[in-house]
Amino acid sequence: MEQEAVSQIRKKDFTPYRFLLVDDSEFARKNIARVVSMLGGLIAGEASTGREAVVKYQEIRPDIVLMDISMPEMEGVDAVGEIIREDKKATIIMVSSLGHKDLVKKAIASGAKHFITKPVQIEYAAKIVKAVLEGKGG
């Protein structure tokens, strides 16, 4: 495997960051999982609808959520709102294709910390996720 440009990160207690991946496409989840592994994170859970994501979030309390913007049964945007209403400190990064900029803006206005554009460029995405986790990404 090629040299990874983005170094792995750990929490202060040296445990890995726990991720919740939300996307209705399994392929997309697999793809974004590469970002998690690049950063040495742990996939704590997956969800394929907004509704499921809200439930899963309560259940596993992840450190960060990578959330698709457009899904069946509650859009990503609305899920962001629900999650943040429950946990004001929730860290959510939106994952979206190019067409949804208004939705992404809405999600950010509702409290999402950043966004990643599909098709995901792993390194670039990892850089963003890392910055967000280190508190520099917005």
Add this chain to the structure above:
Amino acid sequence: MEDYLTNLSDKELEMLKASFFSHAFDVLEQLGSEILRIENDPEDMESLKNIQRYVHTLKGDSASMGFASLSEAAHRLEDILHMLREKRLCMDRSLGDLLLSFVDAATQILTDGKEKKWSGVDTRGVIEKIDNYLQAGQAGRNKVNTDNKESACQLTEYQQLQAAQALKDGHLVYEIEVGFDPQCRQREVGAFMIKTQLSNLGEALCWAPDIEGAEIENADTVKTILITKSEAEAVRNACRIAGISADVKLNNLSLPPLNSPTHLSSPLAKGELKGCGGDRAAARHDSTLRVDAGRVDEIMNLVGELIIGRSMIAQSVYELRERLGKDETVANLQNIDSLFERSLSELQKGVMKIRMVPIDHVFRRFIRVVRDLSAEKGKEIRLEISGAETELDKGIIDVIGEPLIHMIRNCIDHGIEKKEDREKKGKDKCGVIRINSYHEGGQIIIEIEDDGKGIDIERVKEKAIENGIIGREDADSMNDEDAIDLIFHSGLSTAAEVTETSGRGIGMDAVRNTVEDLKGLIQVRSVPDKGARFTIRLPLTLAIIQGMVFSSEGKSFAFPLSSILEIRRVYKDEIDTINGLESIRWRNRVISILRLREYLNREDVKADNGDGKKYFVIIIGLAERRLGILVDRLTGKRELVIKAMDNGSDMISGASILGDGSIVLILDTASIIKRAAGALVVNE
């Protein structure tokens, strides 16, 4: 907005619609000419500003009237205009085509909409063109960008005040330039994040480029002006967002004085200042009043009645004075009458002025015709317009456009030669079409002239023979002027139409018909290899005419001055009789003359006693045809208010009442000439 429309009563809705359509068509027309203007001079910032304003208006208005697709296209067009404004696009021919295709589509959609029919046209084609253009432009974008990297924040006057106040209050004002991370692909959202961050620190006044427009996606940097209490470092940190911003430049601003142009650093400063003129023009525009033409016509009719009434009073006053001699009351009456006369003539002029529209409305359509058709025919043609400010009656303006356009098409199609041919003849390879208009003695003259090959007389004759309009012997004996006149023959021009022009359904005969309907004249001059000139003479207005009043065989008649070419005296022996028809020689032509008696079939017209040795002959012309009318006595030139009358004779187009109460019959030039032409044929 649709809901808002449904809350209106039918009448209100109709009125709203009417005003929407009339305004929208106006705007489209103006938009079209501004586009052509900026195409000629891409640096014309005033034009660009007007274009932006028109498109913006169309976007808003058409959305609220339910023309969603039109509004959508206008919205997309705004993106392009914005990029033009920022010099990230260059104005060129293909962009001109794109903008004009929007105008065309919009005109069609609105025309259909107005006639309440389903429009097969939508703006998808235009939107697609815009997208294609933007995509194609993407490649060339960097080139344009390096030429002009600066895009400046433009503060509105209010924002300037705001910033000035903030400075006074001890706040800091920064000009911030954030470079995007090259990998950032949704820059609009990126900019939105920067904006969100900055909003925690203070107020960002304006963004360049617009962070909600399409152009932000192609921008390398985004600029803003921030009013804040935070120190530079805090601002810088707020702008640094992983994956979005690369470098952040900060400039501490001290504000320019308030009366300076409304931006802080801009290469477009000059253009902006010029732009202010556009706004003033817009303001002027708003002070115009839209009135239904019918109302003006009603007033015009009333004015006509008043003028006749006044001249009757004048006649009575005259008679009173004759009877009573020096009388104070009569003298008073006379004074009052002359006061009336002056006021009435002002009133008449005033009302006529309302109906007057600059011919520019018609002329500006030609720019487009020449632009498109010359490209299509592979010819290079310059259009020179003069006298566009000349005013004429709205009723005439409305109908003269089509024929003129046809003539211009003819100039392009047949008149101006191909580049190679022109060069062979030693002419400039760029052909010229000149259009001019001016007033001359109560008439309006419109000239269309080209410097092409002129009318090919032999070919016209050939065609006329082919189509059975004339025989070969006629052709041989025919002089050039008469031969040129053949182009107005319906048989001929239709035939030419089918084979040569793209079948617009209007030929030179239709041009002639329109000019005739307007009581006008058309003349042609053509010199081989030098070009052709068409001169159209039209009356200024259709309601009041300048007429030549004369009496023939005891009755008063009048011809509109606009159809009179010449009045001359002829002696009895100058009149020849050919084939039983009387004729005279006039300017190298033989023209028939006639006595009205035979044509009007009026019993009260006494037979000419034949004593007279000399007569007046009024030579009238209609389009290209000429005819002489024998008259006994000329009364003189009068302003005649036309009263329509139903007299069963199409030879008389109306009547007018003179000051002495006598009636003048206004002769219909067209019918008389046609009838005379018919008589000629019968006699042959």
